[in-house]
Ligand SMILES: Nc1ncnc2c1ncn2[C@@H]1O[C@H](COP(=O)(O)OP(=O)(O)OP(=O)(O)O)[C@@H](O)[C@H]1O
């Protein structure tokens with residue numbers, strides 16, 4: 001954690017919708033005049049798609065599992081190093097994992113490969129991470145401790161699987177069978193590395209469909225926002241202005257003392273209303289810390 005170089009992380013499983021939140025964050029950053037350094041969690045995969053296929057084959061031969069959720073297939077040292085370096089210096093290094101031809105062609109690369117590492121941070125106000133491991137803690141690494149605002153994006157699991165299956169088959173060129181197999185193979189790591197993060201988050205956004213999703217493996221479409229509610233749970237309810245949110249968000253109600261529920265269509269509005277004051281607060285702390293540093297340097 002650092003007042004001078006804050007870090008915001010949106011964490012969630014594959015298909016949870018972390019990339020989709022970028023739009024709401026972009027609105028907030030624009031309205032507050034913030035320039036973020038944006039990092040995608042998939043950059044910290046250890047292997048290209050081809051290398052991962054090889055690792056999967058080796059794992060099968062050794063009767064063990066490897067998945068994109070765990071520490072074998074991701075470099076948590078590098079992720080923690082980026083967060084600690086950015087906190088201290090406001091700088092770091094990033095690269096991108098290119099999933100599709102559309103993403104890969106501008107780099108003259110193939111899908112499933114990484115762009116070269118490049119510098120990030122110069123002239124930015126904060127680090128914005130979206131991906132699988134923004135709040136991960138293992139015996140060796142504590143990524144969560146560097147994060148100033150940690151958000152969980154976590155649809156109920158049937159919906160998450162529908163989102164993953166439909167996105168991976170339509171956009172990333174995988175077969176339905178391959179995606180289903182990857183869900184099965186990832187289950188142990190899902191429980192060990194993904195779900196524990198949602199107990200460390202400041203706020204979780206959990207989308208719950210109001211249509212039947214009981215067989216996600218046969219679903220043909222993603223339930224729309226209007227076919228869902230979003231359960232928003234605050235770790236710390238003290239200081240949260242629930243009456244204000246209830247009055248501003250049509251159809252919102254509270255289901256618990258720390259839990260607000262909003263109609264799916266209001267998810268973007270709710271994110272902006274709830275997160276803007278928290279991000280503004282991070283920026284005010286940053287300006288105060290910088291002023292103090294200037295003052296001490298002048299002494
Ligand atoms: N609130 C939502 N309403 C409807 N569709 C959604 C919503 N959130 C995400 N989706 C859809 O679900 C799919 C997965 O979302 P997204 O790509 O944002 O997931 P992700 O968490 O970034 O996954 P990954 O880490 O695997 O890249 C996309 O097709 C996206 O359009």
Ligand SMILES: O=C(CO)[C@H](O)[C@H](O)COP(=O)(O)O
Nearest residue numbers: 014042049068099112132172
């Ligand atoms: O979204 C994921 C993890 O968040 C993907 O499963 C991972 O990035 C690998 O992608 P691909 O199978 O398309 O190479």
